[in-house]
Amino acid sequence: MDAGSILGFEMEMEAINHALTTVNRVGMARTLPCLETIAVASVYGGNHSAAWSRRVREMQENREHLLFINGMFEFDVFLASGNLKHLCVRGELHPLGISPVSSTSDENIPDVRYSRTIHFVPGVDNLAIPVGPPIRWVGDSPARENWADSMVPVSESIKRYIRMRSSSVREELDYRLEPVGVEIYSSTRTFSPPSIGIGSETSGTPDQQDISVASQRGRCAIMGENSQAELRRTGRPDDWVRWYPSVDTPVCMACGSGVPDQS
Numbered sequence: 561m562d563a564g565s566i567l568g569f570e571m572e573m574e575a576i577n578h579a580l581t582t583v584n585r586v587g588m589a590r591t592l593p594c595l596e597t598i599a600v601a602s603v604y605g606g607n608h609s610a611a612w613s614r615r616v617r618e619m620q621e622n623r624e625h626l627l628f629i630n631g632m633f634e635f636d637v638f639l640a641s642g643n644l645k646h647l648c649v650r651g652e653l654h655p656l657g658i659s660p661v662s663s664t665s666d667e668n669i670p671d672v673r674y675s676r677t678i679h680f681v682p683g684v685d686n687l688a689i690p691v692g693p694p695i696r697w698v699g700d701s702p703a704r705e706n707w708a709d710s711m712v713p714v715s716e717s718i719k720r721y722i723r724m725r726s727s728s729v730r731e732e733l734d735y736r737l738e739p740v741g742v743e744i745y746s747s748t749r750t751f752s753p754p755s756i757g758i759g760s761e762t763s764g765t766p767d768q769q770d771i772s773v774a775s776q777r778g779r780c781a782i783m784g785e786n787s788q789a790e791l792r793r794t795g796r797p798d799d800w801v802r803w804y805p806s807v808d809t810p811v812c813m814a815c816g817s818g819v820p821d822q823s
């Protein structure tokens with residue numbers, strides 16, 4: 561696919577929709593009964609994901625994103641139709657991603673009975689916070705990279721989710737708030753303040769190297785509490801966020817990756 565071509569995206573979306581609709585007539589339980597794990601990283605990782613995310617943002621701005629949402633719906637139906645236990649994806653928005661519109665109260669939306677992990681890198685800002693079982697966000701950044709860069713995807717995604725949820729509360733009469741849970745594994749041992757732009761002042765905080773694991777753990781706990789408070793302010797009292805350092809990252813049951821490079 562030509563990553564820059566709108567036609568390319570839409571043709572790919574249609575082809576995926578068509579394939580999934582066909583498979584969904586029978587369901588994964590009959591076609592692939594032993595399939596228990598799916599890792600989407602090999603299809604939509606890296607730059608491909610960034611190109612898709614840009615296109616989806618354009619679609620959201622033009623309010624033409626139903627095509628995209630419908631595509632994700634077919635993937636959700638596919639995932640729910642078998643014996644899947646674990647799903648992981650790399651990248652934020654693409655047709656085989658984690659749908660941000662899942663619901664436990666809408667009978668048309670399939671139940672999620674499997675664990676979901678999104679592996680992320682700096683530069684993204686639209687990690688999904690679906691309802692249902694908690695979502696896990698895992699940072700792929702090695703310990704030598706700037707922690708500030710991988711904090712941005714978390715804080716921006718939470719802000720984006722809050723904006724989206726608040727507008728749904730305002731605009732959709734039958735919108736029902738459902739609790740969400742986010743488990744984050746992301747830290748590095750290096751921190752320098754993010755640059756704001758050419759000529760602008762930074763906070764003056766000196767670069768910090770070799771932040772100990774204990775210190776990472778303490779900072780993660782505080783940032784998790786702050787993110788949770790942000791979600792609860794506009795959401796429900798049982799919304800929750802837990803943030804852990806990267807050294808605690810469990811092995812992903814879908815793709816097998818674990819703690820990022822600590823050298």
Ligand SMILES: [Zn+2]
Binds near residue numbers: 677812813814816817
């Ligand atoms: Zn994985």
